Amino acid sequence: MNLLYVLDLIGTAAFAASGALAGVRRNMDMLGVLVLGLVTAIGGGTLRDILLGDTPPFCLKDETYLYISIAIALLTFFGHHVLDRYSNPLLFFDAIGLGTFVVIGTGKALDFHTGFIGAVTMGVMTATAGGVIRDMLSSQVPLILQKEIYASACIVGGVLFYILDRMGWSRPSVMLIAAGVVVGLRLLAIRHNWALPTAPPKTYPTKEK
Amino acid sequence: MNLLYVLDLIGTAAFAASGALAGVRRNMDMLGVLVLGLVTAIGGGTLRDILLGDTPPFCLKDETYLYISIAIALLTFFGHHVLDRYSNPLLFFDAIGLGTFVVIGTGKALDFHTGFIGAVTMGVMTATAGGVIRDMLSSQVPLILQKEIYASACIVGGVLFYILDRMGWSRPSVMLIAAGVVVGLRLLAIRHNWALPTAPPKTYPTKEK
Amino acid sequence: MNLLYVLDLIGTAAFAASGALAGVRRNMDMLGVLVLGLVTAIGGGTLRDILLGDTPPFCLKDETYLYISIAIALLTFFGHHVLDRYSNPLLFFDAIGLGTFVVIGTGKALDFHTGFIGAVTMGVMTATAGGVIRDMLSSQVPLILQKEIYASACIVGGVLFYILDRMGWSRPSVMLIAAGVVVGLRLLAIRHNWALPTAPPKTYPTKEK
Known part of the structure; x- marks a missing residue:
């Protein structure tokens, strides 16, 4: 469980960095960068x-x-x-955060007696919201609603x-395996540029106003 | 009360369809469409x-x-x-959802002892949020903040x-009447293209950046 | 404590006015203006x-x-x-709201036993969220994430x-002093056009889509 806490903090740090970086790229001031980092993490x-x-x-x-x-x-x-020079390591730590957050969220939801879809949704939400x-x-359309294999992992x-x-495995081993699968899928998706399909034919003209 | 549950599920389905359709029109991938349908519903x-x-x-x-x-x-x-070929039926079911959600929300708020404005706000929010x-x-300005008679109904x-x-009518009859009025107003608004006024004269130059 | 309640209501009114004004400027209908005023307040x-x-x-x-x-x-x-003719008084009342909301939020968080960062965050959030x-x-990038000394105060x-x-001062005097400092800083920032720095050199090309 201590390992989980360490991974959780690593993920938090990686998410904070990616959030803050988004703020810097949009020329926000120090406070905006702070808020974006905090909220993302x-x-x-x-x-x-x-x-x-x-x-x-x-x-x-736990502050x-x-x-x-x-x-x-x-x-x-x-x-x-x-x-900027370390975007690869950042993506790697971000993937660790993704996996850790999913298993923490799913596990906590099950402890609160949600059902199947509820538990999965809580896990995904912990990692992506x-x-x-x-x-x-x-003021941007969220990335995960657009193209990457991110929430899918x-x-x-x-x-x-x-x-x-449900098969009765011990919690620590379930967490380790599930988190490992998320991290693995995410890293593979980055390397191979995987994407989900958009809706079939008849593409609508993008009706932005 | 069983009728209410059925109407609630019909409304949920209609809202999910309209949300998912919005995602399809913005060329989102499968997951984006899923999230938009879920969140709308x-x-x-x-x-x-x-x-x-x-x-x-x-x-x-209740999953x-x-x-x-x-x-x-x-x-x-x-x-x-x-x-696409059934947008009229979709609008009809959407109106049913609107009416049902309003009465469920208002009723629940009253059960939680909110006051007048609180109860109405909770009802409107259940239907529109x-x-x-x-x-x-x-990343669009919400439709209901712009022109339709939607939240007004x-x-x-x-x-x-x-x-x-407050006049002491039984809960089921109150729910039926109030929901019926919302559905009726909404359908009339669609048919007659009703709209609320925007603020009087001196229109500001739209200061979008 | 009655003074605090009065200041709180004044701040609420000022925030509602600024929110509604934003709605008017974006040509929203009556309901949109109402929602924006309410949400801001x-x-x-x-x-x-x-x-x-x-x-x-x-x-x-308390409705x-x-x-x-x-x-x-x-x-x-x-x-x-x-x-429009009274934008100066509006800014003044807005500053009063800012100060009052901060101390109410920070004080309440401490009553709920949050730590240092949690209490400050709750205070800032009460005033700015x-x-x-x-x-x-x-659908705009929040103002406070961009340039003003607002959240910083x-x-x-x-x-x-x-x-x-923590130094053991009485709650009323702490509230009065802290609120006064926020109001003062805010008014000085307006008068002198203070701003926080954005991130140093190497400005990114604004990658808006």
Whole structure:
């Protein structure tokens, strides 16, 4: 369980960096960068806790998450040139965060007695909602609604978690396997540029106003 | 009360279809379409339950709503050509959803002892917040903030609900009448192209950046 | 404590006016203006109460906030020409709202036993989240993420609140001082056009799609 906590903090840091970087790229001031980093890192877990009724959410109970997010966001603000050179490691840590967040979310939902779809949804949301809020705050259509195999890897992980859990496997091994599958799928998707299909034929003219 | 549940599920399906269709029109991938359908269908009721403190929200307690939304969203993704030919029936079912959601929301708020404005707001929100979140996720100004008589019909229904309820009418008859009024107003608004006024004279130059 | 309640209502009214005015400027209909005024005025406190688990939120417990917001939003809709001539007083009342909301939020968070960062975040959020939701609803990048010294004044106020509170000062005097500092900073920032820095050199080409 200590390993899980460490992975969780690593994921939080990676998400905070990616959120802050998005703010820097949109020329936001220091505070905007801070907010975007923070929201990306803790938004998913916070929304999950609100929905499960477990308030105050995790990050208000253990402020370590807040301190790490803020520190990383500020580091990113001042040192983003350096980060650019390490986008590969960043993607790698981001994938670790993805896997960890999915299993934490799915596990917690099951502890709160949600059903199958509820547990998977909570797992996916824990991992992706922070990024969605980040994109909404930047007035952009959220990335995960557009093209990447990102949430899909989370769905696979959540479903796998549920199945193994129902089969009676121990929680730690379920978590390890499901998280590993998410991380693996995500890294493969990046390497091979996988994408989900968009809706068949008859493409609508994009009716943006 | 069984009739209400059936109407509720019909409304959920109609909202899921309209949400998924919005995703298809914006060329989102399968997952994006799924998320938009799901959020449109259950977003309003979920937000209401969060605000009333009744967590986990209805859709995590009775996963039927989730299964229907997901199934309809996937059907829409693959069969949207067919749906196009049935936009009139879709608008009809959408109106049924609108009326049903308003009375469920207003009734639940009163059961939680909110006051007049609180009850009406919860009713309107149950019916409209899903669509608002859908539009925010698509980075568009929410439709209901712009021109249609949509939320207005909900407000009338919520106010009527409150008045009849305070007059001591039985809950089922209040629900039936208020829902009927919302559905009727909505259908009339569609047929006659009704719209609310925008602010008087001196129109500002639209200061979009 | 009665003074605090009065200041709170003044701030609510000022926030409702600024929200409604934003709706008028974007040519929204009456309902859109109403929603924007309402959300701007009560959004921050509502989000704070959801996060702290104190539901239903303050505005459903004391509907005065709802009545004031709705009345002011409607007045703004019909009389926005008049308001234009008073943008200075509006900014002044807005600053009062900012200071009051910060101390109410920080104080409430401490009563709910959050830590340092949690309390400051709740204070800042109480004061700023309404405006952020307003901008998200208008499909714009939230103002506070871009340039003004707005949230920064709130952060200073929240930190000061925490320090004085830990030093054992009485709650009323802590509130008065912290709120005064926020209001003062905000007014000075307006007068002198202060801004936070954006990230150093190497500005990215704004990658809007």
